[in-house]
Amino acid sequence: xxxxxxxxxxxxxxxxxxxxxxxxxxxxxxxxxxxxxxxxxxxxxxxxxxxxxxxxxxxxxxxxxxxxxxxxxxxxxxxxxxxxxxxxxxxxxxxxxxxxxxxxxxxxxxxxxxxxxxxxxxxxxxxxxxxxxxxxxxxxxxxxxxxxxxxxxxxxxxxxxxxxxxxxxxxxxxxxxxxxxxxxxxxxxxxxxxxxxxxxxxxxxxxxxxxxxxxxxxxxxxx
Amino acid sequence: xxxxxxxxxxxxxxxxxxxxxxxxxxxxxxxxxxxxxxxxxxxxxxxxxxxxxxxxxxxxxxxxxxxxxxxxxxxxxxxxxxxxxxxxxxxxxxxxxxxxxxxxxxxxxxxxxxxxxxxxxxxxxxxxxxxxxxxxxxxxxxxxxxxxxxxxxxxxxxxxxxxxxxxxxxxxxxxxxxxxxxxxxxxxxxxxxxxxxxxxxxxxxxxxxxxxxxxxxxxxxxxxxxxxxxxxxxxxxxxxxxxxxxxxxxxxxxxxxxxxxxxxxxxxxxxxxxxxxxxxxxxxxxxxxxxxxxxxxxxxxxxxxxxxxxxxxxxxxxxxxxxxxxxxxxxxxxxxxxxxxxxxxxxxxxxxxxxxxxxxxxxxxxxxxxxxxxxxxxxxxxxxxxxxxxxxxxxxxxxxxxxxxxxxxxxxxxxxxxxxxxxxxxxxx
Numbered sequence: 001x002x003x004x005x006x007x008x009x010x011x012x013x014x015x016x017x018x019x020x021x022x023x024x025x026x027x028x029x030x031x032x033x034x035x036x037x038x039x040x041x042x043x044x045x046x047x048x049x050x051x052x053x054x055x056x057x058x059x060x061x062x063x064x065x066x067x068x069x070x071x072x073x074x075x076x077x078x079x080x081x082x083x084x085x086x087x088x089x090x091x092x093x094x095x096x097x098x099x100x101x102x103x104x105x106x107x108x109x110x111x112x113x114x115x116x117x118x119x120x121x122x123x124x125x126x127x128x129x130x131x132x133x134x135x136x137x138x139x140x141x142x143x144x145x146x147x148x149x150x151x152x153x154x155x156x157x158x159x160x161x162x163x164x165x166x167x168x169x170x171x172x173x174x175x176x177x178x179x180x181x182x183x184x185x186x187x188x189x190x191x192x193x194x195x196x197x198x199x200x201x202x203x204x205x206x207x208x209x210x211x212x213x214x215x216x217x218x219x220x221x222x223x
Numbered sequence: 224x225x226x227x228x229x230x231x232x233x234x235x236x237x238x239x240x241x242x243x244x245x246x247x248x249x250x251x252x253x254x255x256x257x258x259x260x261x262x263x264x265x266x267x268x269x270x271x272x273x274x275x276x277x278x279x280x281x282x283x284x285x286x287x288x289x290x291x292x293x294x295x296x297x298x299x300x301x302x303x304x305x306x307x308x309x310x311x312x313x314x315x316x317x318x319x320x321x322x323x324x325x326x327x328x329x330x331x332x333x334x335x336x337x338x339x340x341x342x343x344x345x346x347x348x349x350x351x352x353x354x355x356x357x358x359x360x361x362x363x364x365x366x367x368x369x370x371x372x373x374x375x376x377x378x379x380x381x382x383x384x385x386x387x388x389x390x391x392x393x394x395x396x397x398x399x400x401x402x403x404x405x406x407x408x409x410x411x412x413x414x415x416x417x418x419x420x421x422x423x424x425x426x427x428x429x430x431x432x433x434x435x436x437x438x439x440x441x442x443x444x445x446x447x448x449x450x451x452x453x454x455x456x457x458x459x460x461x462x463x464x465x466x467x468x469x470x471x472x473x474x475x476x477x478x479x480x481x482x483x484x485x486x487x488x489x490x491x492x493x494x495x496x497x498x499x500x501x502x503x504x505x506x507x508x509x510x511x512x513x514x515x516x517x518x519x520x521x522x523x524x525x526x527x528x529x530x531x532x533x534x535x536x537x538x539x540x541x542x543x544x545x546x547x548x549x550x551x552x553x554x555x556x557x558x559x560x561x562x563x564x565x566x567x568x569x570x571x572x573x574x575x576x577x578x579x580x581x582x583x584x585x586x587x588x589x590x591x592x593x594x595x596x597x598x599x600x601x602x603x604x605x606x607x608x609x610x611x612x613x614x615x616x617x618x619x620x621x622x623x624x625x626x627x628x629x630x631x632x633x634x635x636x637x638x639x640x641x642x643x644x645x646x647x648x649x650x651x652x
Contacts, residue, residue: 093267093269094316098349100407101409128409128411136489203527203528203529212569212612213609214271214613215373215379215609215613215615215649216373218271218312218651218652219374219375221364221372222347222359223359
């Protein structure tokens, strides 16, 4: 029930956002080695000369970061600075979520079915989240100062509604091979051209998903 | 001094009793926390395990089970069908920082049919800094194997463990405490230093010297007894040695230690190095069990490569000595080494693995008639299919080529080619 409510709430917020600031839609696709790439965060930051841009009147949006079947869902969560993130626990077991990233250091004990206070992400950067009990669990909260951001879906597609002006569009992915050389370009809105980017990934298979078999999931040597 | 020694000995024996008390301790801790449990749902329990059914076709010399010098646990010609192993692992979260693990297992011709193979507490407090501390306390495997990462120390790659890991499973277990300090970087790398003090591992090296390296998947249990080779001169040279070696007893009252470093990034690579010294007093003897002074270096490397390939390589080099010292020489003084390279390819629910093992021992002692030198290699190829995450079918063949002069005492050729074919159904739950 709570999940459904938060989904509705989120949809309403998104709708409000669209009504308030939509002027043109910037969209694009991202791929890696010929395949659509999900979980890419795209941010659009207004250029300094973009003076006619009205200040974004965004309330901080409450999103939820869920645990289901010993996995963080979503794996990547972009939020604006100041956003409060709730951590409901849908599993029958406890989780112990923590982050030691400079962007946000915290720990939160998640009991089954017990609501906890949200964590407010008030500094731009990437918070890498883990679970102290289930070592494979992994999630990335991408905290950005701009109100204009999106995340690619499973088809590698993204779109952002933007007022007219000049923007710097930047991409980020947790598994990028060269984090310092990710796509970053200037775009003038309105534009009719959808963007297309290619990101090279690291070899590491950090999916954040439980091991593929019970043989591996059911054992820990404590080392 | 003698009193101190007796006191130390007494404490070490008590520690062994303590290990047996861990199950009771777990229950006690959980019952005292019951009042809180209604609010916190801690402690919680999870039960996992495996059942392993095997068909084996062997062309091999008698092994450990037949008091022989064969390279597998069991030898002979022909086939065998049956339950190879059944194990249950109970894990309990005793609090947010502490958890307990107990594994009890049955294996074919295990001396105590149901017995513990590990029983330990893990301390792992959460950290919001880059530094993490941790500890293990109880009976657990020293962190040597990079292959045995599955339920009850099983391997997802092969049925038969490498020569190194078969020996770790057979003769090594930590009865003590391990402290860990690790540093996690923003890129996901983890550098961990660890140091351990332990007891009850004084006979480690007895089988390695007298029987030699072996290839199997048997892990000894708390009250286990392992069979020594017959008719190769051990009983003549060491009449006080019992016919069975007890792997986990304290003989000399001197605790041992190991310490090492681990550098890893989960799902990318792992590197481990450790130095182990059980500080055994070679002249000590108690209840038919000698203390063996065993020390070694262990190195391991694992890499997750493109195309779902995994490479694991381990190496070990050390020395074990036992008995009285005469003119700078011991009754048994064996240097040992082994190395393995495993390459595994996962493809959906299928996995193909191949491993090459090389191993050897040399001796330099005053009892050359007790011949403990050998050298050899082994090749293992495995295919497994895991359905619905828990039903695993394995097809495997292991071939060993080894030369051990002590076999001449048994009327065998010194050099032996041995092969075992296996089909296994393993259920994990």
